[in-house]
Amino acid sequence: MEREKFSSRLGFILISAGCAIGLGNVWRFPYIVGKYGGAAFVLIYLAFLLVLGLPIVVMEFSVGRASKKSAALSFDVLEPKGSKWHLTKYIAMAGNYMLMMFYTTVAGWMVLYFLKMLKGDFTGLDAEATAREFDNMLANPAVMTFFMVIIVLICFAICAQGLVAGVERITKGMMLLLFVLLLVLAVHSVFLEGGAPGLEFYLKPDFGKMREAGLGEAVFAAMGQSFFTLSIGIGALAIFGSYIGREKRLTGEAISIALLDTMVAFMSGLIIFPACFAYEIEPASGPSLIFITLPNVFNHMAGGRLWGALFFIFMAFAALSTVIAVFQNIISFATDLTGCSVKKAVFWNIIAIILLSMPCVLGFNVWSGFQPLGPGTTIQDLEDFILSNNLLPIGSVLYLLFCTSRYGWGFKNFLKEANEGDGLPFPAWARVYVSYILPLIVLFIFIEGYLG
Template structure:
């Protein structure tokens, strides 16, 4: 059966960027930038994005395009005979399922908050009242299951329609809509009275904060953010490499995807920080920023219900673009491993994913006594820890070593694939860096991630 291909270069860039643009990137990135010195931290982050994230993204795309397979079969197609690189495929497959086991729940929360905001459920509530509303939502399993089922069913339905007619068409609409909504929200946020203080906090270099946290901590934060923002390591990017033509070099395409991902992250900060400072609210971090802090801001804002609804539409597009991208990878596992049709794989995985996602939701109510990583932790925390702190960095290291060592695909094979076509070429002279420096950076992120998490 002939491999499907994208209908356009723009489709490839937007879908790949949609996979990279995740919810954590949108709400975590602005906070990290502000906490570690604004533009001063941003400079360090951008350096690591280029020297750490970009090379691995190019390698993952190259493995996908050369093999014309998902991660379920790509290593088998390219590895030297008798080698065992393909064993990582099982970890990568598990990583994609684990990611969606909690991501579909959070995406469901976005829909729930859009409905709550538009219907005025937060109007008149104090900060404590909004916090209680969030807690009550998590404690009630059935509505969450409904939203999760909706996200899962619609996501796989889009994938079942085909690469061009479903995934590419819908992703193009969502990504362009996301960017349009972002522009509207940025204009509204930066024109609020008192917004200038938030802009200064976010973008004005503050080198004293760099020194306050210590340079090693700041560098690790920049490394971690640069590494995780591009979603490399479990083959969720490789699948799109397998669909792209050989007309363009993959380094130039990766630069475009990285630039779009970073632009969305930067713009999200221009939505959140000016609004927080305009209403005297601590920006906070993590889920509380999206689900507790911002509803309080919308309560205080003229026309807040409408602006709040716009914001959660933006978050729905951001989350659903990632869901569709990873679902496409999951769907391809059934096609590559068992020869299923696209529709059969979508149908089977719809029911499988609904079942697999239930523990995350039930971890906030029925299974709330199960605290796997210590007091206060949930099933979601465990799933996220396995993916973010283990499978992503380990997977990135495997892709890297596979492409640079003679025991894997090798530097010549990788470079020939990456530089096929027109556009920006991957620099051949940095092999020494990719082979001897980059692996140690990834190992450092892996080990330091454990230290930070458990301390």
Template sequence: MKRESFGSRLGFILVSAGCAIGIGNVWKFPYICGAYGGAAFILIYLCFLVILGIPVLVAEFAVGRGSHTSVAKCFDKLAPAGSCWKPLKFIGIIGCYMLMMFYTTVGGWMIYYCVKSLRGDFVGATPEAVTQSFSDMLGNAPTMMLWMVIICLIGFAVCFMGLQNGIEKISKVMMSALLIIMVILAVHSVMMEGAGEGISFYLIPDFQKIKEAGVGNVVFAALSQSFFTLSIGIGAMLIFGSYLDKSRSLTGEAVSITVLDTFVALTAGFIIIPACFSYGIQPDAGPSLIFITLPNIFAKMSGGALWGSLFFLFLTFAAVSTIIAVFENLIVFNMELFGWNRKKSVVVCAVLVVILSIPCVLGFNVLSGFQPFGDGSNIMDLEDFIVSNNLLPLGSLGYLLFCTRKNGWGWDNFIAEVNAGTGMKFPKCLKNYVAYGIPAIIIVIYLKGYYDKFAGLGTAALAGWMIVALVLLGFVFYCATAKKKVK
């Protein structure tokens, strides 16, 4: 079966950026920026994005283009005989399925709120009514189920049409519309009365605020966000590298995608933070910022129905672009592992993803009694923890070790693949940094993530969870070092 390829470089950049650009860019970045000092936080974040995010993204693209397969087969094709790298593929396979088990639910919320905004549901609504509206949605399993299924059908319908005719073509239109809508919203937001204070907060570094929030907390938050923003670690980006030819070097492509991803995150801040200051609301409200705080702002705003609709349409595009990209991974897994054609794989995956997404939907209502991390937690928190705190960092660590170790793909093969073609070259002098420095940073992020998550549960519980973390970490290093007899 001939492997598909992108019709243009722009198509690759927009599709890959669409995978990286997700709800986290709009949901998480503005509120952690608000919580950790605005512009001062952004400066630290951008530094970490360059020294951490881009090299890991380059490694993932290189493994994809070098193998011309998805994560389901890349280690099988590139790993030398007698090595034990192949089990690492399950991090990517499980990670992509697990991500879609809760991301489709949140994507459904975006479409639902876009429709509610178009209907004018929030116009003139009281803060209590806006808050109650979100609670009512979470408690209504049929409504949540409907919108989850709708976004799944949209995503799989695009993938059904193939790479060039479906994913690339639709992503070009959707990403272009997303960027245009963002710029319009940002211009409107910064023109609001009283927005100047928010703009100052966002653009003028105030290092005193870093001190108030705690230097260590701010640095770690910036470090973590720079790592997770690009969706690296579970092979979601790897597959798009597998569709590339060798006409362009991979470092320049990774930089272009990172710049686009960062532009969206920063522009989201220009939309949200000045609007919050304009209406006297703190921009560190956490995840409720999107579904409670902002609808309250739109309710008070002149033309709020229009601006709210555009905002949630933009959010919907961000969610759908990621969903389409990860769905493509799931579809290709089946095509490579079982030899299925695209149509059969799409149908099977669509049914499977809908079924697997049901627990997350029910976790807010029917199964709300299941609270895996204590009061207030739910099934989505568990699924997000497995992906964000485990599979993303462990998968990224695996790619870096695989690309730099002699018993893996190896540094020479990695550099040859990355620097093939015209464009920006990856510096060969960074070998030790990529082989040892970045893995060390990832291990710190991974273990501190566990510590922060479970430190409040007591010493015994924390010790138990840290053992779990070390066992999973040990699995990656076992795959990177173990040998088996070659028959």
């Protein structure tokens, strides 16, 4: 059976960006930028994105394109005879399933909040009542299960249509809408009366604030964010490499994706900070920013119901684009490993993902007594820790070693694949850096994740 290909380069870039653009861009990035000195931090973050994240993205794409397989078989195809690199597939597959074990639930929250905004559920509520709305949702497993199942069914239905007719067509439209919504929301927020101090807080480089927070801590935060933002190390991007032709070199494509990812994260800050400062509401980090702080901000705003609904549909698109991309991966695992049809892979994975998503849903209510990482933590925190602090860094080191070691696929093969076509080449002089220095940096991030 001939492997499907993207119908356009734009489709490939938008879908890969959609996989990388997720909720971390919105609920983590703006907050840590504000905390660590605004624009000064962004510059350090961008530098790390180029030197840390980018080479691994190029490697994932190269492994995908050279093997024409998902992570379930790409190492089997490319590894030297008799070696054990194919065992890496278990980390990649575990990573994709682990991500979906909590991401489907959070994507469901976005859709629910879009509907609540549209209905005007938050109109007239004070900050405490807004927080209670969020707590009530978490306490209700039936509502959360319903929306999680809706997300799973919609995204698998899109993937079942095939790569071009389903995934590419829908994601392209969704991502273009996401960028339009982002622009509209950012322009609106920037011109809010009283929003200027928020812009200054966010954009003005403040090395003093960086020193205050601790330069080492700021640098590590930039390093961590640049590494995690692209979802590297679990083959989530490698799959899209397997669907593209050889017309373009892969470094330029990886840069386009990293820039889109950064643009969304950066513009999210332009939406959040002026609005929070205009209404004197403290910007927080994590879920409370999205589900407590911002509904509170929209309450104060003229036409807040409309702006709130637009914001949550933007968030839903950011979440759904990631879910669709990872589901496409999961379906490819099944078809690559068993040779089954896409429809059969979809059917069995719908059941699997719904069952695997239930611990996250129940962790906020029925099983809330189980606090795996200490008081106040949930099953979702544990799942995120296993993925972010373990599977992503370990998988990334394995991709690095596979593409640079003579016992793996080797640097010469990687370079040839990455530099096939037109565009920006991957520099041959970076060999020592990606072979010896970058794996150590990623291991450092891995160890620091445990120490922290």
